[in-house]
Structure formats: C-alpha cells, structure tokens
Amino acid sequence: MVRILILNLFFSALIFPQQLSTSVSSENINITESVIYTIKIKDTEENPIIDISSLENFFSIIAGPNIGSEYKFINGEKSSSRSISWTLIPLSYGVLNIPSFEVDISGKKIKTKPFKINVTKQALDQAIKELFLEVKVSDNNVVVGEQVILTYTFYTRIASKVLSTEFPEYSDFWVEKLFDPVGIQFTPESWNDIEIEGYNYKYLKMYEVAIFPIKEGTFNLPSMIMKVQTKNSDSSFSRLFFSDPFFDTFSQMTRAKILVSDPLSIKVSSLNNIPSNFTGAVGKFNLSSTVSEKNIDEGSPTILRLTLEGEGNLGNIGKPKINFPNDLDIFEGETNIYKEISNNFSGSVTWEYNLIPRKHGLYQIDSIKIPFYNSSTKSWSTASSKPLQLNVNKSTIFDKNDKDIVSQNSNIIRYNRLGNQRWISNSNIKIEKGVIYILTLSLILFVMPFFQSTFKLLQHKILSFILIQSAMNQLIDRFNSTNSIFLDGPRIITDYFYQKKIIKSFNVDISTLKHLLSRKIKKADFKILSNFLDECQAKSYSQLDDKENNKKTISMLIKTLSSIDKYV
Known part of the structure; x- marks a missing residue:
C-alpha cells in the first residue's frame, strides 16, 4: 500500500507540471511597449482560480483576463485546454519581476514559472x-x-x-x-x-x-x-x-x-517668504478696480468690482484683504471666473462688493494689492489697482438712525390688511367717535418727537437682539443647503460670528478670522475650527466632490458651534 501511494505521488509530480505552462510575449521591451503574460492549462474544461494582484506592483494591467478554450481530436481522442492572458505595461525602467503565482485547478494547487522583464528607455533609433x-x-x-x-x-x-x-x-x-x-x-x-x-x-x-x-x-x-x-x-x-x-x-x-x-x-x-496678505495666486497677473457709480446719495448702493487678469491658478485664489473707509457698509457680492482656454490657462476672476455709505462726504478706496508668485521670474510680485474716489451727497430722505436700522436688517416687515373692510356710517355717534380718534392721534403725533430717539433706540436694540438670536439657525440652514462645506464653510462661519458681534467686519480672510477668534472662544473649540479652516484652504485647490465627508464635517461643525453659541 505504501509503495502504491509513493508511486501515485511520483506520477502526480510528473503530470501536474506538464498540465500548466506560462509564457510572455517578450522579455525585453522599452518603457512604451506592452507585454502579454499567458497561463495555459491542458486537459481541463474549468476556469482556473488565480490572484495576480501582486503583479500591479510592477505593471499596469490594461487588458485581461482574456480566457480562451481549445479542443483537439487526434485519432478519435479528445483533448482540451484553457488559457488565460493579460496585457501589461511597465510602471518603471529596469528589471521587473513577474512572480510565481499559485493556480487553483479543480482544487489542485500548481505554481507558475516566474519571469524577469528587462525594461529600457526608448532609444533614439527606436523613436x-x-x-x-x-x-x-x-x-x-x-x-x-x-x-x-x-x-x-x-x-x-x-x-x-x-x-x-x-x-x-x-x-x-x-x-x-x-x-x-x-x-x-x-x-x-x-x-x-x-x-x-x-x-x-x-x-x-x-x-x-x-x-x-x-x-x-x-x-x-x-x-x-x-x-x-x-x-x-x-x-x-x-x-x-x-x-x-x-x-x-x-x-x-x-x-x-x-x-x-x-x-x-x-x-x-514649497513657497518661501510668503507675504502676510498672500491669498494663493501663482502665475502672472494684473489687477484693476471700478465702481458702478462714483457720485451717489448717502444710503444708496454702488458696486465695487475688483478684477484679477492673467495666467495661473485663477480658480484657487482667495479674496484679497481690503481696508474700506469707515462709515461704509460692505456686502460681498458674486465671484465670477472667466476662463480663456488657450496654450496656457488664462482668464480673469472678478469679486463684487456692494458699498452703502452711511454718511455724506468724499470717500477714497486706496490701492488694493494682491501678492503673487511670478512663475516666469520665480520671485514674488504684486498686482495693484489704482485708488478710487466716491462722492456721496447728503440725502434728505432718511436720518442717520433710520439708515442704521435699515443697514442692519434688510428684511423690512410689511403688514397688509386683507379681507372685507369695515366702513363708518354717517351717524352722529360715529362722527363724535371719529373726532375723538382724530384728537387722540393728534396728541400722539404732538408728543412723539419727545420720545422719538428712545423709540428708535429700542427698535434698534430689538432688531439687534433678533439678529443675534437667529444667527445659529441661519448657520445650520446654510450648512445643510451647501453643496461643498469646504468652499462655503469659511464664509458661513464668518457671517455667523459677525451676526453674533464677535467680529466687527465680515470682510476678513481666513488668517484674520483665526486671529480674532483665538481670543474670543475656548481653546478646544478654536482648535476644531482652526483645523477645519486650514483644510478648506488646502481643498480649495482640488475642488473635489466628497458628499460623505461633507455630511461628517457639517455634523462636527454644528456640534462645535452650538457649544460656542451657548457662551458667546
């Protein structure tokens, strides 16, 4: 019995290697050529099981597995074989290995022959x-x-x-x-x-x-x-x-x-000696600025347009820091990017700001500067706009307190009475009541100037209180409606802290925002927000769409800001 078992093992060792053969189309190729790796199994009609994932350390698989079958009848005897092949291209120069793989054929394990592929650079005569x-x-x-x-x-x-x-x-x-x-x-x-x-x-x-x-x-x-x-x-x-x-x-x-x-x-x-007001511009740029109206009344809006033109990473440049004159309410508008597809990626990015002066007078918007790394000279340069002047005439429509209230809350509540109107008949009693109403109204109008400043101050405080209390709800709504938290998040967070009166202006960049918040909120909360803002700056380059990461980040931010909302 032992002799029979030894003979069976001996013949199995002889037969199984003959069942499987491996080959490559060439063992010497250049970096731009492909090689076909083939495994052929005789006397089987089943597909083999093989894992070649380790092959991807040296080659890219551009085709396969391609499986073929072959049947032969010789002197009335049938024979069959299966072949499986892959088309490969090398990932680098040098001698690359196609290792030995274990092939499972109907439960039997057989090892393949390894190969060494010599990959050379494309020679001049081969070009x-x-x-x-x-x-x-x-x-x-x-x-x-x-x-x-x-x-x-x-x-x-x-x-x-x-x-x-x-x-x-x-x-x-x-x-x-x-x-x-x-x-x-x-x-x-x-x-x-x-x-x-x-x-x-x-x-x-x-x-x-x-x-x-x-x-x-x-x-x-x-x-x-x-x-x-x-x-x-x-x-x-x-x-x-x-x-x-x-x-x-x-x-x-x-x-x-x-x-x-x-x-x-x-x-x-990496970039060295980065200017403090750097917002990410790399390339060659020019800067210009215009206003839609240079002569306006106080309380009337005008639009400042700041346009950066040139070649470079236009889509990745943040808004510049602008020192606007006092007594100007600033509302950020649209950002428009125009792309000129030519030999180089050129075009322009335009930032809009809505300016509303609270006082009459002559305002000057100083030259705006955007530093950029010049890709031609390999050094730092600055794109500058020309100064602008804005003449604001005195308005006879609103007084200062009215404009303060309007500037802080653009949603003016209007009440319209709907339904059937109640008409007053021409009876003597109604006339007497009408006289009383008129006298009462006259008295109210007479004493109103004495309480006007108190009333408007109260109205101003009520509106400010409403804005502060609604800041968190507005932040959550904007978070949930954004398509990309990494693009819109910094703007939403800045608006929130501005509404809460933690910062005095919403026209700040990420670096300035972090500096202001570091002294206003707890260290643990600041660390979370600081890491998020840094991540926004990094991801503004790639413009990747990661909806799953969006949800996780929004949940984390809402939790952190809800905690902050309780003590600021």
Whole structure:
C-alpha cells in the first residue's frame, strides 16, 4: 500500500507540471511597449482560480483576463485546454519581476514559472517608429500652485484608427482641461503634417491639461494609454489615408497595438517668504478696480468690482484683504471666473462688493494689492489697482438712525390688511367717535418727537437682539443647503460670528478670522475650527466632490458651534 501511494505521488509530480505552462510575449521591451503574460492549462474544461494582484506592483494591467478554450481530436481522442492572458505595461525602467503565482485547478494547487522583464528607455533609433504617442511637459520643477501644461500628441506614418483611449488621472493636483477630444468628430483636415528625421508623419493633439499641484513633493504622473488599430503599408495607402478621420476603412487584415506615453516625474517645492496678505495666486497677473457709480446719495448702493487678469491658478485664489473707509457698509457680492482656454490657462476672476455709505462726504478706496508668485521670474510680485474716489451727497430722505436700522436688517416687515373692510356710517355717534380718534392721534403725533430717539433706540436694540438670536439657525440652514462645506464653510462661519458681534467686519480672510477668534472662544473649540479652516484652504485647490465627508464635517461643525453659541 505504501509503495502504491509513493508511486501515485511520483506520477502526480510528473503530470501536474506538464498540465500548466506560462509564457510572455517578450522579455525585453522599452518603457512604451506592452507585454502579454499567458497561463495555459491542458486537459481541463474549468476556469482556473488565480490572484495576480501582486503583479500591479510592477505593471499596469490594461487588458485581461482574456480566457480562451481549445479542443483537439487526434485519432478519435479528445483533448482540451484553457488559457488565460493579460496585457501589461511597465510602471518603471529596469528589471521587473513577474512572480510565481499559485493556480487553483479543480482544487489542485500548481505554481507558475516566474519571469524577469528587462525594461529600457526608448532609444533614439527606436523613436522613429510607424506610430507613437508623445507627451510634452511645460515644466517639471515647480512650486505649489504653479501651472504645469501637459500635451499628448499622436504621430503616425501608416493607416491607423484609435479604438480606445485611457486618459490619466492626477492625484494631488487641481486639473483644468485645455483640450478634450470627447465628443469631437475628427476629419482629414484635423491632421497636421510634420517631418521627423526625414520621415513624413501625420499628427493630432489628443489631450491637453493644465495641472496645479496642491502640496510639495515628487510626483510620478501616470501614462496615457491608447489602443490603435493599424494596417500594413501598401500601394493603396495614399487613397485610404483620407477615406476616414483615422485614415482607413480597415477592409483588409489589421492588427491592434497599444501605445503608451513616457512616464513623467514632477518635483514640487514649497513657497518661501510668503507675504502676510498672500491669498494663493501663482502665475502672472494684473489687477484693476471700478465702481458702478462714483457720485451717489448717502444710503444708496454702488458696486465695487475688483478684477484679477492673467495666467495661473485663477480658480484657487482667495479674496484679497481690503481696508474700506469707515462709515461704509460692505456686502460681498458674486465671484465670477472667466476662463480663456488657450496654450496656457488664462482668464480673469472678478469679486463684487456692494458699498452703502452711511454718511455724506468724499470717500477714497486706496490701492488694493494682491501678492503673487511670478512663475516666469520665480520671485514674488504684486498686482495693484489704482485708488478710487466716491462722492456721496447728503440725502434728505432718511436720518442717520433710520439708515442704521435699515443697514442692519434688510428684511423690512410689511403688514397688509386683507379681507372685507369695515366702513363708518354717517351717524352722529360715529362722527363724535371719529373726532375723538382724530384728537387722540393728534396728541400722539404732538408728543412723539419727545420720545422719538428712545423709540428708535429700542427698535434698534430689538432688531439687534433678533439678529443675534437667529444667527445659529441661519448657520445650520446654510450648512445643510451647501453643496461643498469646504468652499462655503469659511464664509458661513464668518457671517455667523459677525451676526453674533464677535467680529466687527465680515470682510476678513481666513488668517484674520483665526486671529480674532483665538481670543474670543475656548481653546478646544478654536482648535476644531482652526483645523477645519486650514483644510478648506488646502481643498480649495482640488475642488473635489466628497458628499460623505461633507455630511461628517457639517455634523462636527454644528456640534462645535452650538457649544460656542451657548457662551458667546
């Protein structure tokens, strides 16, 4: 019995290795080429079970698993086999390992053969190919917030058709698309001609983006991957070249090819010697300011528009700190961003402020300054606006106390009496009562001036009390209605503390707000709010949509601010 068991184990050891074989299409490739890894199992009709997740440490899997079956009848005997394959592209240069995997075949475990793939850089003589995908980077050594342009271009000398494209995704970068081919119908006129090393090529820009790093470090950018269908060159090439936007109807035998752009590495440095009033601008900018009306009456609004134009991270620049004259009520308006999609990401961002003067006189809005890191000179610069003058005429409609009440509460309560009206008849009794009403009203009007200041002071205090008590409810409503707590949160929190009269102005930036609150609220509460405000500044670059994180953050903020509301 022992002899039989030993023989069974011996023959099993001989048979099982013959059941499974592994292969690679090539053991020597360059960084832009792909390799096909195949496992073949004989004498089985079941699909094997295999975990190749460790392979992703060295390669990107762009296709597979592709499973195939093969049946043969030789001299009346049937044989079958299964194959499973993956198409891989290397993640880096050097000798990369395809490790040994354990394959489960009907409960039996068999080990695969390991491979070493030698991956080299694309040599100069290899660069002149029939077709290739090129990536160009504007700068690979930048600072946080600085614009980097990535351009992907497809070159071909043979009849080609793009079957699919996998665009890269960039973690830790805010991204603006400059050119996206999705939805574009290419025509023969879309292609351009170029000569490279004596060869004539057709080329087409496939993708272009502007990326802005949001933190320092060295980042390896993923490659762009294209699957292209090609046809061998023949005498009909010149005719077929223009019969399709990608040259060919492919009526003849074709083959598929994977194109991969070269990997890129970008070094991002931190900004040094940051000015105290820096709000995130990196690029090249000019600043201008205008008011809608320069000559107005006191109590009448005018709109200040501050426009920053240029090239750079326009969507990530915070509002500047502005020192407005006293006796001006300031209400922040819209922020409008205009994007000019060209070779560089340029355009403008405009901030609006509604100004309402409480007193007549001549007001001057001093020059507004926005510091920015100049990406051309690699140094700090300042964009400045010209000073503005505002002439405010004396108004005869309101007195000062009236304007104070209106400025603090824009919702004026109006009462309209609805329903059937009660008419007074022409009886003598009603006339006498009417006289009494008139005399009483006259008396009230006569003594009212003596109590006017007291009445208006009381009215002012009542309105202020209502605003303070409703601040928390308004904050919760705005939190629950926002689409992004990290974009709108700082503004909502600033308005809350302004309504509670903890801060004297709502026109403050995050740094100023933190400085003011550090002396007003408990340390534990301040630490939570400070961390949240810092997170808002970091996430304003990426513009990520994280609804789940929104809910958790809102819940945390409401709990913290409810605690603060009890003692401020």
